[in-house]
Amino acid sequence: MKEFDLQSLVRPNIWELKPYSSARDEFTGDEGIFLDANENPFGRKNRYPDPHQRRLKKALSEQRRIPVENIFIGNGSDEVIDLVYRIFCEPGKDRAIICPPTYGMYEVSANIHNVEVVHVPLTPDFELNIDAILSHDARCLFVCSPNNPSGNRLKNVERLLEKFPGIVIVDEAYIDFCSEPSYTERLSRYPNLIVMQTFSKAWALASARVGIAYASTAIIALMDKTKPPYNVSAFNQEEALKALSKPEKQAYRVDVILRERAILENELPKLPLVRRVYPSDANFLLVEVDNADKLYNHLVTRKVIVRNRSSVVRNCLRITVGTPEENRILLEELSNYTQS
Numbered sequence: 001m002k003e004f005d006l007q008s009l010v011r012p013n014i015w016e017l018k019p020y021s022s023a024r025d026e027f028t029g030d031e032g033i034f035l036d037a038n039e040n041p042f043g044r045k046n047r048y049p050d051p052h053q054r055r056l057k058k059a060l061s062e063q064r065r066i067p068v069e070n071i072f073i074g075n076g077s078d079e080v081i082d083l084v085y086r087i088f089c090e091p092g093k094d095r096a097i098i099c100p101p102t103y104g105m106y107e108v109s110a111n112i113h114n115v116e117v118v119h120v121p122l123t124p125d126f127e128l129n130i131d132a133i134l135s136h137d138a139r140c141l142f143v144c145s146p147n148n149p150s151g152n153r154l155k156n157v158e159r160l161l162e163k164f165p166g167i168v169i170v171d172e173a174y175i176d177f178c179s180e181p182s183y184t185e186r187l188s189r190y191p192n193l194i195v196m197q198t199f200s201k202a203w204a205l206a207s208a209r210v211g212i213a214y215a216s217t218a219i220i221a222l223m224d225k226t227k228p229p230y231n232v233s234a235f236n237q238e239e240a241l242k243a244l245s246k247p248e249k250q251a252y253r254v255d256v257i258l259r260e261r262a263i264l265e266n267e268l269p270k271l272p273l274v275r276r277v278y279p280s281d282a283n284f285l286l287v288e289v290d291n292a293d294k295l296y297n298h299l300v301t302r303k304v305i306v307r308n309r310s311s312v313v314r315n316c317l318r319i320t321v322g323t324p325e326e327n328r329i330l331l332e333e334l335s336n337y338t339q340s
Contacts, residue, residue, distance in 0.1 A: 004191045006218050009139055009166060014087050019225035024051050049234035052224070056237050059244045060212065066184060070214055072223045075231045077173060077198045077211035078105055080223075081142075084194065085113040087222050088139045088167055096140040097133055101126075101149055101312040103171060106142040126150040126278070130159055139166045145183075146174040149309045149318045151280030153180050161190045167219075169194045174282035176202030176254055177261075184214045191216045201283060202254050203243045208236040257283050261321045264331075271334050275315070284320045292317050295337065302333045 007015055023037035040046045053073040061068045074080045089096060091114035098106045099122050110117045120132045126147060133141065141164055145154040151174075161168055170183045172195055183195050195214040200206040210232060213223060243250065264285055268277050273295065276288040289295050292310040296317060299306055307318040321327065 006191065006216075009088050010222065011087060011090055014222065014226060017225055020229050022048070022051050022229040024048055025229075045234075047234070048230050049232065049237060051229045051231075053232055053237055056210075056240050056244075059241055063244060063247065064184065064214075066187070066214055067217075069217045070187060070220055072213040072215070072220050072227075073232055073237075074211040074213060074223075074227070076200070076209040077171065077196050078109070079227070079231060080194075080196050080211050080213045081105055081109045081169075082112075083223050083226055084140055084167065084169055085109055085115055086226055089113060089115040091115060095136070095138040096142065097136055097138045098142050099128060099133070099144075101147075101309070102142070102144045103148045103173075106144075122147070122150070122154075126152050126154075128154050128156055128160070130156050133160065134163055137165075140169060141166060142169045142171065144171040144173075146172075146178050146281040148173070148282070149284075149286050149307070149313060149316070150278055151282045151284060151286050152278070153178050153281040157183065158186075161186065161193055164192070167192050167194060169196060171196045173198045173201055176250075177258060177283045178281035180281070187214060187216065191218070194219060199240050199243060203240070203250055204253060205239055205243055208239045210236050210240045256324070257321050260324060260327050261285065264319070264321060264327060267331055268334075273334070273337065284318055286313065286316050286318055288313075288316050291315065298337055299333060304330055304333050306330075 027036060034047065037048055039048065056073055057068045057071045060071055072080065095116040095118050096110050097118045097120055099120050101122065107117050118136050118138055120129055120136065123129055141160065143154060143157055143160070145157060146152060147154055157170060170193065172182055175182050175197060183193065187193060187195070193215065197212040199208060199210040261280060261283070265277055268274050268287060273290050274287060275290065278286040286309070292308055292315040296306065296308040309316045309318045319330070322330065
């Protein structure tokens with residue numbers, strides 16, 4: 001790609017921003033009598049968390065083999081999305097590109113920041129329309145791969161990284177369920193790349209709200225100085241560290257989910273009400289049925305809750321891969337519905 005000028009893409013006020021300096025920035029030791037942060041001196045849970053999540057970043061760095069300075073930890077991936085708009089897009093002036101059907105928070109966050117959204121829909125087989133994307137002028141491009149709700153890993157992202165003149169955000173929330181390598185392997189080659197990942201899916205920590213961004217040291221530094229000082233609680237950092245300390249547990253769960261996904265991919269097409277099961281690289285399946293609204297409501301009455309995505313992909317339900325028992329009940333209820 002041509003020479004990349006990061007400063008030209010950053011809002012001037014953010015480039016010049018002097019970050020808030022917290023007590024934990026000014027003294028980073030662990031021992032002593034702490035009378036510097038106006039904390040309550042009583043109790044074991046009275047101290048502010050590490051604002052830079054040093055232990056968690058170190059653990060991630062060792063596991064992913066990515067330098068600490070290329071890692072940002074957010075309050076869920078939604079904070080990363082929010083920071084992208086804060087850093088790169090002037091409200092009422094700049095534009096961002098999204099490729100529907102895709103994750104809805106890209107657009108919601110843009111609307112919050114008064115950033116114009118350019119919609120470049122995926123092709124009928126849920127692939128990127130590269131030429132259409134490159135025909136638009138925008139500061140940011142959000143690419144969800146594997147994509148939500150279609151489930152497939154998107155092709156030709158490399159061409160966008162080469163040609164798109166702004167920041168390319170590749171959302172890899174579901175990468176652990178995919179056989180293809182992560183785009184984090186391309187960070188050194190593409191200074192305009194931000195890769196998002198999360199502890200919510202394969203690491204089974206959706207309630208902890210811990211998101212990750214991998215990017216150049218310059219982009220990570222911008223995120224660090226723009227975020228709130230204590231954006232991830234000590235409790236949530238500890239839960240993420242516990243999860244990382246047991247990679248074999250995560251690997252086992254992912255293996256079970258992949259085996260169960262294969263079972264659903266085999267069994268669902270046998271049901272008369274199912275028109276199509278889309279290929280998936282994620283922990284869910286997009287399933288086209290005869291009447292999504294009717295089937296969704298029926299499943300709710302049976303206490304089986306799937307996601308009705310008919311508003312974005314006609315007559316489609318998005319079905320998360322559950323435990324073996326949950327999937328057995330799902331198939332049983334679908335079979336009973338077919339026979340009724």
